[in-house]
Amino acid sequence: MVAPSLRARVRAGMIDEIKAVARRHLATDGANLSLRAVARDMGMVSSAIYRYFPSRDDLLTALILDAYEALGDAVEAADAGTDRTDLRGRWHAACRAARAWALAHPAEYALLYGSPVPGYAAPDDTVAPAQRPPVTLVGILRDGVAAGRLDPSGEELPEPLRSDVAELAALLAVEVPPALLARGMSGWTQLFGLISFELFGRINRTLPHRDEYFDHQTGLMADLIGLPAA
């Protein structure tokens, strides 16, 4: 590993600074990010930005990738920081971490899980980081099955569906019976809905104790999955 040239170092610094300024603009102006505005903030001319990002969409893609990684880090860290045998505690910790990150970075969350930008198509690089939160969640189920604390043997999915979900399990690289994975996906789906409603919607305006509501809702899904308490 040869030391990077000075030019490469300032280039990396510029890229970081552009992304930081763009993130700041994202927080205030939403998804319609203006290249000219971030260039202005940096005392540059808009065309100079194109030396670092070939287009506005590429800048957005970089921000999206960073956001996916940040969210994945937060969720995985919360899960890893909980007693491995406390399945229900791990579920709650992971869900809370996702919500906390979303509340702290609403614009970036909207970038990840909001309506897709019309002309924009997410490149394939994003699919792996995007799967980290749900993989973490179903990882809790896998550990539960492996430890014998989660036994869905009494349930079997009807056939067109069973093989689909089994394929999904293979894709996510988790060994979980299809019927249980389907319940886990339901929990992940509801978690995404919960956070989105709280961030975008206005029905939660009538629920002052949001933390308690969130914990209760995710607890309901833990019940559905059958996660035992510690």
Add this chain to the structure above:
Amino acid sequence: MVAPSLRARVRAGMIDEIKAVARRHLATDGANLSLRAVARDMGMVSSAIYRYFPSRDDLLTALILDAYEALGDAVEAADAGTDRTDLRGRWHAACRAARAWALAHPAEYALLYGSPVPGYAAPDDTVAPAQRPPVTLVGILRDGVAAGRLDPSGEELPEPLRSDVAELAALLAVEVPPALLARGMSGWTQLFGLISFELFGRINRTLPHRDEYFDHQTGLMADLIGLPAA
């Protein structure tokens, strides 16, 4: 009711035509709707549109209102078209209707439930139509309680939460015990997540039999709620 003048009639026709053309553009170009483009399609000049809508946001608001009503109509009709005593059938019918409408009008669904447009704030006129789908869903629970087929008397919510949810029940004008309403909201939240994942996401790319997956997922929530089959 006096007959509207000719001028008022052609004006109403123009408004309808503008909305129709805008909806068409919405379907292809997404949320960044161009006033000039719809004006071009109508053989008009962009400034002429402002005779009918004071701004682009007002056009979007009109489209959003129409979309909320259309979705509400679809869900309510599906529920009303099912045997009133078949609670589980009504739940599935309402969920399927919401999904079918969303799949048929993805751009409008994104307008309603996607990330909010940055500078745009939904006016208060939208909150009542927006509540129609969840109200329809919890209406099924209310009927179940009234008919004695749904009995959540064994469950009680802890206190900061119980009064919040009770207030929500009053706001939605449905007489449902808080603990049951919380389960119903969980189902509504998961339904929204299901549809959004299918429309926006790419994880369902790996689930070819989407209808079966959807029915199974909504069935899981019907289980959580305790909806009995017919």
Add this chain to the structure above:
DNA sequence: CGTTCGTCAAGAGCAGTGCTCTCGGTTTTG
């Protein structure tokens, strides 16, 4: 019936956008 008032489409124009290209100047590389 004729006049006045409200409404309408059109056009010019402003400020802003993403993006391309060219032009000098600097840095790295062979």
Add this chain to the structure above:
DNA sequence: CAAAACCGAGAGCACTGCTCTTGACGAACG
């Protein structure tokens, strides 16, 4: 040391939402 790569600035194109003014048309009133 020269060649090649890189960089920032500037001009310019096509596009956007929106405002203002102008001239024409239809409807209501005297």
